[in-house]
Amino acid sequence: MEKKKDVTIYDLAQELGVSPSTVSRALNDHASIGKKTKKAVRKLAESKGYRPNTFASSLRTNQSNTIGVLVSWINRPFISSLISGIEKEARDKGYHVIISQSHDQSELETENLQALYDSRVSALIVSLAMETVDYRPFDLFRKHGIPVVFVDRVPVLQKIHKVHINNFKAAFDATEHLIAQGCRRIAHFGGARHQAIYEERRAGYIAALKKNNIEVDNTIILEAESLSLEEGTRLAEKVLDLPIPPDGIFCANDTAAVSAIHCAKVRGIKIPGELAIIGFNDDPICKIIEPPLSSIHHPAVEMGKAAVREVMSMLDTAPANADALNKEPSGGKTNLVLETHVVVRASSNRLGA
Amino acid sequence: MEKKKDVTIYDLAQELGVSPSTVSRALNDHASIGKKTKKAVRKLAESKGYRPNTFASSLRTNQSNTIGVLVSWINRPFISSLISGIEKEARDKGYHVIISQSHDQSELETENLQALYDSRVSALIVSLAMETVDYRPFDLFRKHGIPVVFVDRVPVLQKIHKVHINNFKAAFDATEHLIAQGCRRIAHFGGARHQAIYEERRAGYIAALKKNNIEVDNTIILEAESLSLEEGTRLAEKVLDLPIPPDGIFCANDTAAVSAIHCAKVRGIKIPGELAIIGFNDDPICKIIEPPLSSIHHPAVEMGKAAVREVMSMLDTAPANADALNKEPSGGKTNLVLETHVVVRASSNRLGA
DNA sequence: ATATTTTGCGCAATCGATTGCGCTTAGGGA
């Protein structure tokens, strides 16, 4: 076993008979170093297998070239695709990605926030925990000029950077789709209303009803904590037990929609004939379940990439956080809205178009 | 906006009238510091919101408290659960997790390996890319005494640390289950054979046939590159087009099994009556598809956690990689095999047990 | 009361890369 001490710029400097500063600048393509010197340094660095010590560099420059990612659960279809996109885009730009999950709990979220801050991430990409209503923990980053970009589950604040979709419109479209299929009594299974995305989906749903002169009936507008399979089942049974059950359901996620389909099938209710159903997210299960589930397609991977690009541009304009004293650090705002569209499948297709 | 210079141990030292060394040792609970001093230091650190600079610490100690994770694709059910487990266990032990994906390409895998090495991860957890047959790039870590633990898709080497399942047995069980259900002509959809897990599953399948005196027919043992939905469909059509189609299929993953189910249904083949099917992984879709898909349950989250625990114990026994000169660094080996079990669902349940 | 440990801390070097400032030398202009 070799004792393989890593080679440093000092080793290179000594071997070339120049100073470490020169080596450093040569490697960083600094303007004040001669062509031939640069070439020589790089060649030797290459041949000796020099690898910069990122700790030393980070210590000096106080930046890590790392993007922190904070999400609820990694093992959810939408989130894992989001992260996949983030990782790819970030790595292409020479950044590392360090992840952590909040398990949808605000407390864990705050802890992880602190940990990510401690590890001096260059920037942060966040999809909020379901519980979160207090955004103050994020000020830690704002105060230090560290870019924060929210994705999907974004706070209801104006002066922040966010990458998301138009939930109102998507929900509106989904609902109008059901209406177009002839539904006149449409239920809605939503998520916690303090989370903007769910409130907006609900609002879009209601707007669509109103526009089409359909009465808004609160007895068929239900709210779930987590929209899990179990909760979906509970909600589905609730509305199907009603004296006048709905003839359509718009679910704020696919999981609950799947439960609804199961429930309906168990009861012998015809889908979409007697009950049309549409979900949200376009998870893989949509194509698997029977009947295939209509849904709102969500550009997960692209959202991840877009978030990274957003982070990069923020990093460019508001450089080192050491300079963050005078200029409002991430004072600007962005509101990147990605496109969604209704994916019509058998669960809601009555017209057979 | 505050200029908020981070507080350092020097600040604390000055304010307390002690030396930085004392502060450092007090914070690290070093034995040679008095009780009262420790208490005082900690209290001040707390009140001033001191946060250690991990770069400085890492530079000095040459270790990052970070675990690198290298997988094929993050957005796959099994992998995302694996990572979820890794993240949780690692963070509980004060480690960060930095992830990267190989997209199942050896080249990208090697690149990411280098990047992870450059970022001086304390240890590495890997699930191989489908393509990978050359394990030499991993020597980089071995040579420097950095623990490497392989998970699930592990190399066919002896002297390494791995956490996986008994693929042979799982496949054997799956196949025997089909046999027990009365199947006598069982097809197998496998993955690339140079990947041990697929070769083992294939071997387990064959062993089960032989043990039950069933002829091994190579025309119904197929191999796929990636076992995707599309490939699954292709393979399914191939065997169902045969003069004597199979009465059972054991798929090396659930995705391909889902395709098989679809194909069979399209052709009006009764499942499980005329064709019993079992998959592998127990992905969420198993419960969703109709009929529900039997599968091999894979403890994904637990595998992730186990891998982290394994890494930790390696870190304990073979401490700093600076000492790695004399003692064979990660010279030992581990072969942690987690339990799997057959989950019987309708797709293979002919006896109605 | 003197000698000997033990306890508690400080000094200063170190980890490797970065960078402001200044010096040297080559080249151009008058």
Next chain:
DNA sequence: TCCCTAAGCGCAATCGATTGCGCAAAATAT
């Protein structure tokens, strides 16, 4: 030929935490 500019590099400090060695004061032994 002399002065000046700019190109090309080096010096040394710096980032913040860690640690081997050494010293002084307090505690215990003789």
